[in-house]
Amino acid sequence: MATRERPCVLVAGLSVRQLAQACRADGFDVIAADCFGDADTVAASRRWFPVGQAGALALDPGRLIPLLASLAEAGEVDGWIAGSGFEGQVEWLAEGARRLPLWGNPAAVVDRVRDPRHFFAALDALAIDHPPVRFDSVDAAGWLQKDFGGCGGWHIRPAVRGAVLGSRGYLQKRAAGEPMSALFLAHGGQAELLGLARQRFQPLGRRPFVFRGCVGPVTVARPIADEIGRIVQALASVFPLQGLNGVDFLSDAGRVRVLEVNPRPTASIAVHGAGLMRAHHRACADGVLAAPAVPAERPAMRGEEIVFARRPLRLDASDCAAIEKAGWCHDLPREGARLAWGDPLCSVSATGGDCKAVADELDRRREETLTWVEH
Secondary structure, rough: OOOOOOEEEEEOOOOOHHHHHHHHHOEEEEEEEEEEOOOOHHHHHOOOEEEEEEOOOOOOOOHHHHHHHHHHOOOOOOEEEOOOOOOOHHHHHHHHHHOOOEEOOOOHHHHHOOOOHHHHHHHOOOOOOOEEOOOOOOOOOOOEEEEEEOOOOOEEEEEOOOOOOOOOOOEEEEEOOHHHHEEEEOOOOOOEEEEEEEEEEEEEEEEEEEEEEEEEEEEOHHHHHHHHHHHHHHHHHHHOOOOOEEEEEEEEEEEEEEEEEOOOHHHHHHHHOOOOOEEEEEEEEOOOOOOOOOOOOOOOOOEEEEOOOOEEEEOOHHHHHHHOOOOEEEEOOOOOOOOOOOOOOEEEEEEEEOOHHHHHHHHHHHHHHHHHHOO
């Protein structure tokens, strides 16, 4: 492959704006492929390709795999990074990696992490706490039905007796605690904890735990931080993970209970500073575990939240102009876009001195953004 002054990476997933911007900020040339082609995704990329299924928020392997093959044949890309959307389709990761170097966890690792029977058995063996799980029917009260083949909380719903569980499905007992995530870097059985974030979940129709965003970086008491450090080290060693990964967990009165591992760069890269994608590349492509330098001053707390349409919308030029002009909107939609109830409209961001200030500002900006388009 020809040597380039700046390495070129393809970022692929359901929505890759955060990945595209983070890679570009870290010195990569970027080619993007996702389901939306939002204006700021396109602006951060040299080229953009649609890889979504028509009429569905899902990747289309009939578009994705040939794209990887053509970019590999042209010799214009050094590697690719998988975002969200591959959780239940690890065969696409394997197929893609045969065509172009995958900067991330190989398909076999992702398959083990996203197999609930294997994953929770591993947690038990490692003495890592988690809410109880079952793989057969239970009295529905107090249980949730989940699927490790999904992402973004869209797969979580109250359990019903006799529910049919897919190959990656399971039931999990409801548990108290604040939903949080840990971002970590891994390679060669070692891990470095990079930061923690508070997650924002809200009901959307019959789905009670749709992921809307996160706020961070946050600090926690030393015993909790030490336990999370132990957890990410154990997980990186057993599976073994590489590059950027995330652990979702519940924090409740000093107790840490793990929910899942996302074996890829997660949405929290938006709140954890610069240098993350360089570190990811070094871990995956060069085999070097080197966390980004810690800034001399504590960075401002930042949050991002997805804004979902509350009713069917068709966006005109003035709608899109208002969203772009705000300066704190992202995933910018294009003029003429049609949205159904519950479709993502855009994202909003905010900064502040503490979590509450950021969360309050996100709430305000979400509502203001919706008023611009609901006319």
